[in-house]
Amino acid sequence: MEPLIRVEGVSKCFNRGRPNEIWPVREVSLEIYPNEVVVLKGPSGSGKTTLLGLIGCMSRPTAGKILVKGMDVAKLPERFLTEIRRKTFGFIFQQFNLIKGITVKENIMLPLYPTPLGFKEISQTVNTLMKTLSLEHRADFRVEILSGGEQQRVAIARALVNNPDILMADEPTAHLDSKLSKDLLEILNTLKSKGKTIVIATHDPLVFESNIVDRVYEVRDGSIRASS
Amino acid sequence: MKKYIVFIGIVVIEIVIFLGLLLYGIDKVSEKKAELNTLRQLAHELRLTDFSIWTEARYTRHPSQADWFSAFQDYPSSVEHFPAGSIIPPPELILKEGGS
Amino acid sequence: MKKHLKILEFALSSLLRRKYKNLSIVLVFSMVTFVIASILFLTHSFKKEALSVLEGAPQLIVQRLIAGRHALIPVSYIDEIKKMPGVGKVSPRYWGYYYDQLTGANYTIIGLDRAWSVNGRVMEGTALAPEDIGYCNIGFGVSDRRFLQVGDDLFLQDTKGGLYHFKVKGIFNMKSQLLTNDLVLITKKDFINLFQFPPSMATDLVVEVYNPSEVTNIAKKIKERLPDTRPITHDEILRTYNSLFNWRSGLMLTMFAGAVLAFVILAWDKATGLSAEERQEIGILKAIGWETSDVLALKFWEGASLSIISYLTGIIAAYFHVFFFGASIFAPALKGWSVLFPDFRLVPDIDIYQCFVLFMVTVLPYTVATIVPSWKAAVTDPDSVMRG
Ligand SMILES: Nc1ncnc2c1ncn2[C@@H]1O[C@H](COP(=O)(O)OP(=O)(O)OP(=O)(O)O)[C@@H](O)[C@H]1O
Numbered sequence: 001m002e003p004l005i006r007v008e009g010v011s012k013c014f015n016r017g018r019p020n021e022i023w024p025v026r027e028v029s030l031e032i033y034p035n036e037v038v039v040l041k042g043p044s045g046s047g048k049t050t051l052l053g054l055i056g057c058m059s060r061p062t063a064g065k066i067l068v069k070g071m072d073v074a075k076l077p078e079r080f081l082t083e084i085r086r087k088t089f090g091f092i093f094q095q096f097n098l099i100k101g102i103t104v105k106e107n108i109m110l111p112l113y114p115t116p117l118g119f120k121e122i123s124q125t126v127n128t129l130m131k132t133l134s135l136e137h138r139a140d141f142r143v144e145i146l147s148g149g150e151q152q153r154v155a156i157a158r159a160l161v162n163n164p165d166i167l168m169a170d171e172p173t174a175h176l177d178s179k180l181s182k183d184l185l186e187i188l189n190t191l192k193s194k195g196k197t198i199v200i201a202t203h204d205p206l207v208f209e210s211n212i213v214d215r216v217y218e219v220r221d222g223s224i225r226a227s228s
Numbered sequence: 229m230k231k232y233i234v235f236i237g238i239v240v241i242e243i244v245i246f247l248g249l250l251l252y253g254i255d256k257v258s259e260k261k262a263e264l265n266t267l268r269q270l271a272h273e274l275r276l277t278d279f280s281i282w283t284e285a286r287y288t289r290h291p292s293q294a295d296w297f298s299a300f301q302d303y304p305s306s307v308e309h310f311p312a313g314s315i316i317p318p319p320e321l322i323l324k325e326g327g328s
Numbered sequence: 329m330k331k332h333l334k335i336l337e338f339a340l341s342s343l344l345r346r347k348y349k350n351l352s353i354v355l356v357f358s359m360v361t362f363v364i365a366s367i368l369f370l371t372h373s374f375k376k377e378a379l380s381v382l383e384g385a386p387q388l389i390v391q392r393l394i395a396g397r398h399a400l401i402p403v404s405y406i407d408e409i410k411k412m413p414g415v416g417k418v419s420p421r422y423w424g425y426y427y428d429q430l431t432g433a434n435y436t437i438i439g440l441d442r443a444w445s446v447n448g449r450v451m452e453g454t455a456l457a458p459e460d461i462g463y464c465n466i467g468f469g470v471s472d473r474r475f476l477q478v479g480d481d482l483f484l485q486d487t488k489g490g491l492y493h494f495k496v497k498g499i500f501n502m503k504s505q506l507l508t509n510d511l512v513l514i515t516k517k518d519f520i521n522l523f524q525f526p527p528s529m530a531t532d533l534v535v536e537v538y539n540p541s542e543v544t545n546i547a548k549k550i551k552e553r554l555p556d557t558r559p560i561t562h563d564e565i566l567r568t569y570n571s572l573f574n575w576r577s578g579l580m581l582t583m584f585a586g587a588v589l590a591f592v593i594l595a596w597d598k599a600t601g602l603s604a605e606e607r608q609e610i611g612i613l614k615a616i617g618w619e620t621s622d623v624l625a626l627k628f629w630e631g632a633s634l635s636i637i638s639y640l641t642g643i644i645a646a647y648f649h650v651f652f653f654g655a656s657i658f659a660p661a662l663k664g665w666s667v668l669f670p671d672f673r674l675v676p677d678i679d680i681y682q683c684f685v686l687f688m689v690t691v692l693p694y695t696v697a698t699i700v701p702s703w704k705a706a707v708t709d710p711d712s713v714m715r716g
Pocket residue numbers: 014015022024042043044045046047048049050051094171715
C-alpha cells in the first residue's frame with residue numbers, strides 16, 4: 001500500500017549560522033499509512049512537536065523531502081501549504097490554542113470561515129460535531145471558562161470540523177487525568193473506525209501502550225528509532 | 229441575530245440618514261435661493277459692502293473697508309485681532325464699559 | 329463576498345471582546361470627526377452664503393485717506409472720476425458708526441439719499457424713502473436690544489448731547505440679519521444734522537464701471553489721478569471675506585488641535601504595536617487553515633467597521649449640530665466678543681468633496697494602521713503557535 005505521508009531524510013534547523021544554532025530534527029525518515037494510528041514517542045525536548053509541525057506543513061524542512069499524498073510539500077508555495085493544512089490536516093495543539101473571549105461554537109466554526117460554505121451549513125456541521133463530542137450544552141460559553149477536558153474536546157472538534165484525512169495531536173493527554181485520557185482514546189478509536197489517520201506525539205505510556213496504536217516511532221535527540 | 233447583520237444594518241441606517249440629510253439640504257438650498265437673491269439685491273440697493281457680524285470695531289464691522297495697518301485696534305495690548313479676538317478676552321474694565 | 333461576511337462576523341466578535349476599549353475608540357473617533365466636520369460644514373455653508381450675498385456689493389468704492397487714516401471724501405471728486413473713460417455713475421455714500429451707551433453696542437448708521445426697493449420681504453413695516461425726515465429703518469439686532477416695535481421712537485444722541493428721535497418705520501427681519509442686524513437707516517438730511525456732517529463731503533464714493541473686467545484697471549487709474557484715495561474693488565471685498573472665513577475656521581481647528589492630537593496618538597499606538605496575544609491569535613488562525621489574505625481581511629474589517637461607524641456617526645452629529653442647533657459649540661469661537669451678533673440660520677449647503685476628504689483622512693489611515701502591523705505576523709510560518 002502507498003503511504004499517505006512519506007518523510008525522507010528530513011532535518012530542521014533553527015537559528016542557522018548563529019551561536020544558538022539548533023537541529024531539533026535530524027535525518028528523519030518515516031512512513032504513515034492510511035487509517036493508521038501512529039505515535040511519536042520520546043522524552044521532553046526530543047523534537048516531537050517540531051517533527052509534527054513539519055509533517056503537518058506548519059513549517060518547511062531545512063533538508064529532506066516530505067511527500068503528502070505523493071506531493072513534495074517542501075517545494076510548494078505558501079498558498080498551497082495553507083490549503084493542504086486546511087484540507088488534509090486537523091491539529092490538536094499541546095496548549096489547545098483556543099481563541100479566548102469568543103464562544104465555543106465560534107471557535108469550532110473558525111476553520112470553516114475562509115471556505116465557500118455558508119453560515120447555515122457551517123452551523124449544522126458544528127452542531128453535529130458538538131453533539132458527538134457532548135459539547136452542545138457549552139455552545140455559547142466563552143472557551144476560557146471551560147474545564148481542561150472540555151477545552152480539549154473543543155480543540156478536537158475544531159481539528160475535525162473541516163473533515164481532514166489526518167488528525168495530528170500533540171501531547172493530547174498532558175492536561176488530562178487517567179479517566180479523561182481513556183475517554184480521549186475512546187474518541188480517537190471511533191475516529192479511527194471512521195477511516196481517519198491519526199498521528200500522536202506523546203510520552204504518556206497510557207497512549208503508546210494502548211491497543212489502538214498501530215505503529216510507534218521513538219524519537220531521541222531528533223532522530224528516529226523504529227520500534228514495534 | 230448575527231453580528232454582521234446588526235453592523236450592516238447600522239451602517240445602512242446611518243448612510244440613509246446622511247443621504248436624507250443631503251437631500252434635505254439640496255431642498256433647503258433651492259428654497260433659500262430666492263431669499264439669497266433678495267439679500268443680494270438688498271446689498272446692491274443699500275450699497276452694503278460688509279456683514280453685520282462683528283460689530284465691536286470699525287475694522288471688524290467693515291473688514292473690507294478698514295485700514296489693516298493700525299495695530300491693537302480692539303483695545304491696548306490686544307493679543308489676537310483678526311477680525312475679532314475670541315480666546316483672550318479684553319480686560320474686564322473695557323468689557324464692562326462696552327469698549328471704545 | 330460570502331467569505332467576507334463570515335470574516336466580518338468574526339472581526340465583530342473579536343472587537344466585542346474588548347468592548348470598553350473599542351467603544352471608547354469609537355467615541356473619540358466620532359468626536360474628532362464631529363469637530364472637524366462641524367467646522368468644515370459651518371465654514372463652507374457660511375462662506376458660500378456670504379459670498380453669494382456679497383455678489384450684490386458695489387463694484388468699486390473710493391475712500392480718501394488723510395495721514396494714513398480713512399477720512400471724508402470731497403464730493404467734488406465725483407466729477408474728477410466721472411471724466412475717466414469707462415466709468416458710469418459715481419455717487420456718494422453717507423454712513424458712519426454710532427456707539428450706543430445704553431446697550432454697549434455699535435450701530436452702523438446710513439444716511440439715505442435715494443429711493444430703494446427689493447423683491448421679497450426684508451422688513452416688518454415699510455422701507456424708508458429719502459424724504460421721510462424723522463423716520464428710520466432699524467436692524468433686527470437694534471430693535472431687539474432697544475425693545476423697539478414699528479411705530480416706536482428711536483432716540484439717538486447728537487454731537488452736542490441733544491436727543492434726536494426717529495419714528496421706526498420698518499424693522500429689518502431675521503432673514504436679512506446677516507446684512508442688516510446693526511443698521512440704522514435715516515435720511516441723508518437727518519444724518520447730516522445728527523452728526524454735524526460737513527457739507528460737500530461724503531463718507532466714500534461708489535463708482536459704477538461699464539465693463540466689469542475693467543474694474544481693476546480703473547481703480548489703478550483713480551489712484552494715479554487722485555493719489556490721496558484708496559479704491560476698493562468688488563474682488564477685494566470677496567477676497568477679504570474668503571480669507572477671513574478661512575482664518576476663523578483655522579482658528580477653530582487650532583482650538584481643537586488637542587483632541588485631534590490625542591486621536592492621532594491613539595491611532596499611532598495601535599499602529600506601532602501588536603500585542604503578544606494578537607500575534608498568537610494570528611498564528612492560530614493560520615495554523616487552522618486561514619490564508620494570509622484572510623488574516624489581513626480580518627484586520628481590515630476590524631479597522632474598517634470601527635472607523636466607518638465612527639465616521640458616519642461623527643458627520644451626522646455634525647450636520648445636526650451645525651444646521652439644526654446653530655453650531656452652538658462653535659458659535660462662541662466664531663462670534664468673538666461681539667455684542668450684537670446675528671442668529672445664524674445656515675442653509676445646509678455641504679460640500680460632498682469635503683466629506684470625502686474627511687473620510688480619506690480618518691477612515692483610511694485608521695484602517696491602514698490596523699492592517700499594517702499585522703502584516704508581518706500574517707506572513708510568517710505558524711509553527712510558533714505549536715509551542716504556546
Ligand atoms: N523556534 C525555535 N527556535 C529555536 N529552538 C527551537 C524552536 N522550536 C523548538 N526549538 C528547540 O527544539 C527542541 C525540540 O523542541 P520540541 O518542542 O520539538 O520538543 P518536544 O519533543 O515536543 O518536547 P515536549 O515533550 O516538551 O513538548 C527544543 O530543545 C527546543 O528548545
